Amino acid sequence: MKKGVSSQLEKKVKNLKEYIALATVPASSYQKTNIEIIKHFTEVEKIPGVYVTLNKPYETINQLLVKSKVDARLIVFIDAVTKTAGGELKKTKQCLYIGSPEKLSDISIAMDQAVRAIASQEKFVFFDSLSTLLLYNDAETVAQFIHFLAGKMRVWKIKGIIISLEKDTNEELLGKLVQVCDIVLELGG
Numbered sequence: 001m002k003k004g005v006s007s008q009l010e011k012k013v014k015n016l017k018e019y020i021a022l023a024t025v026p027a028s029s030y031q032k033t034n035i036e037i038i039k040h041f042t043e044v045e046k047i048p049g050v051y052v053t054l055n056k057p058y059e060t061i062n063q064l065l066v067k068s069k070v071d072a073r074l075i076v077f078i079d080a081v082t083k084t085a086g087g088e089l090k091k092t093k094q095c096l097y098i099g100s101p102e103k104l105s106d107i108s109i110a111m112d113q114a115v116r117a118i119a120s121q122e123k124f125v126f127f128d129s130l131s132t133l134l135l136y137n138d139a140e141t142v143a144q145f146i147h148f149l150a151g152k153m154r155v156w157k158i159k160g161i162i163i164s165l166e167k168d169t170n171e172e173l174l175g176k177l178v179q180v181c182d183i184v185l186e187l188g189g
Contacts, residue, residue: 005036005187006044012183013159020150020160022130022177023185027165033187034128035068037161038075041124047159048074049124050114052107054132057082058095076114080107102136104145108152115156123158130164130177143176150180161185 013019025033041047053061058079065072072094080098082089089097096110115123127149133142146162153160162181164174178184 005033006040008185008187009037009040010044012185016159016182018154018157018159019182020153020162020180021183021185022162022164022174022181023187024164024166025187027167029187030163030165031064034126034163035064035070037187038065038126039068039070041126041159042071042074045122045124045159047122047124048076048118048120049126049158050076050078050111050118052078052080052111052125052127054080054101055128057085057087058092058097059087059090062094076117078107078110078114100136101132104133104137104141108145108149111149112152115158123156125153125156125158125160127160127162130162130173134170134173139170139173143173146177147180 013021023037038051041049051061058077059082061077062072065075075094077095078098079095080101080103083097084100096114098106098110101107111125115125130142130146133145137145162177
């Protein structure tokens, strides 16, 4: 595993048992960085978590993680892509399927169920991505949702990462989100 992302995470959050981080990632290293973050949680910290995917179907993400030697059994997936794309919804204990990225209340309910289903005290939530939410919802709705989600993450006492593509998120929205996050990470550059 590339030391860069994992060491950046460790350095920024070393004194925090739980946190919410807004991570900006360049499009050119987006997939690689996401995998490195998940590897950090599952291999370095050895904790289970929830992966909310709004960009790629669960099957694709799971295959990428397995190919990268990530223990995907430690992850509960929430997939808001497969149904929208017309893919086959294969019933699995490891994935909750949501209709689409515009169904924010469904995403929130599924996240609550997934987080509570993980028995471990320590856990993470990886939310991929803010940029995709903006394709389906206006900036004000996204800001309200992330504010609500940040509150939930604090109640759950978890480590939370919200991914945003570096150039795709408007500055006004980022300004609002920085207020509810503990740290901002610029990763994969």
